[in-house]
Amino acid sequence: MHPERAECGKLSQLLEQLGKDLDQYLCFDQPDAMSDSECWKTALGGALPEKGVGADQVIADMGQYLIPNGSAIPRPGCTSYITTGATSVGALASLSGSVAAPQRFGLTAFNYLEELSLEWMAKLFELPGEMKGIYSSGGSVANLIALGTARQAAFEKLGHDAARDGVLTPSRIYTSSESHHSVHRAAAVLGMGRASVVAVEVDDRGSLCPAALQQQLLEDQGKDIVPVAIVANAGSTNTGAIDPLQAIGELAAEHGIWFHVDGAYGLPGILDPQVRHLYDGLALADSVTVDPHKWLGTPVGIGATYVRGRDVLQRAFTQGSADYLEGSFVQGETLNSMDSFGVPYNEYGVELSAPSRGAVVWAVIREIGLEGMRERVCRHNNMARHLAQLVQAHPRLEVVVEPTLSICCFRYVSEDCADTDDLNRRIHRDLVRHGVNIPSTTMINNKLVIRPCFIGARTQWHHAEDLLDEVILTGDRLIAESLQQSNN
């Protein structure tokens, strides 16, 4: 018999090396990964290995070629994505789970933290007491679970089990034109079709107009259509807009339609006293999603869905019976942690095997507490507001949408340039190439804008001003260059 070739221990030794390499990466003094991609592709690539190189060499390769050529997303000046680099305890809790609890089920400390951390988050974000959560891989799947539950509830009212029999009647999901495309994909996966998503008009700030929603609901009344859900944003991806939750929730209740709040990005904004009132009406929600891998700074791969009670979740997502699950539910006395699944999360969502995400969320909350979370959220929101003030005060900059949360949409304008969209696109390209301040761009009311979203734990106050300085310098330089060219 051959012994096992894979190293199955020696973690302290390997981690010591890996820790050094990761700390080095976090200095962010390496050039962008694409600058020398031939080198690392050669070092890491090659044909399928016939014999392995052993654990030490793999860790060495990771330190030399893999980690230094990772993503720019964790950089403190990277404000383009809403996902961000993990903080230390989150990354280490994730590692702990992969070693000590590769599944979230079983009566283990990890399974216990799955439920506890969901309760902590519900408290942190002031969700209604009876709401219960379930983790999944991120906001997209979290929205799928919420809308799958809404679909189940809507069709059950008609005496139809959509999970068992599918969807026969045309259905509708009402949401703002600013809603995340994962809502459309969820509709597709759930057999309702993307076309079932009705985009309701928004105001200048990107938040849904309740009057337009009401009109749409009235228009559809009496048609052979099943209204499945109304989806509101608590922090839109584009501008951070928060839809009027109270008014929308009341409309949903009046029409007997499931009310889902997508807070994947913005739910933690409720911690900021300056915008707390915009979350009034959250208590009316039937389901809420939030992404710990955004503002909470966990490693990517963690989203959460909250629903009132888990019965309808189970009816929407139950696996039905499977022989290989036999014996998993032992009635009576528990003798061993493998005697029971603990809370059977696999019955409430779309995943069976899944990592222990609760320990990660528990770790990041336990580290800094509610106060630390509030400080982070307030810092980022204040940065967006501060940036907007500086932009307003500058002769060659304009705010395109006033920030609600931590996103500020602005652009550079010049009398010497007719194509403002193109100018801002070129400024943005320059910033990305330089690799220090990396916002994104987006289109707002047919204007191309520069869009930083302050979200990362490493993103500090001065990064807002650094970004602004670079935009001004770059814009001024591009204008000067084009004037020079036209003079020649």
Ligand SMILES: *Cc1c(COP(=O)(O)O)cnc(C)c1O
């Ligand atoms: C980011 C985001 C999502 C999708 O989340 P993923 O974790 O990227 O799948 C959904 N809705 C909103 C409002 C978001 O900002």
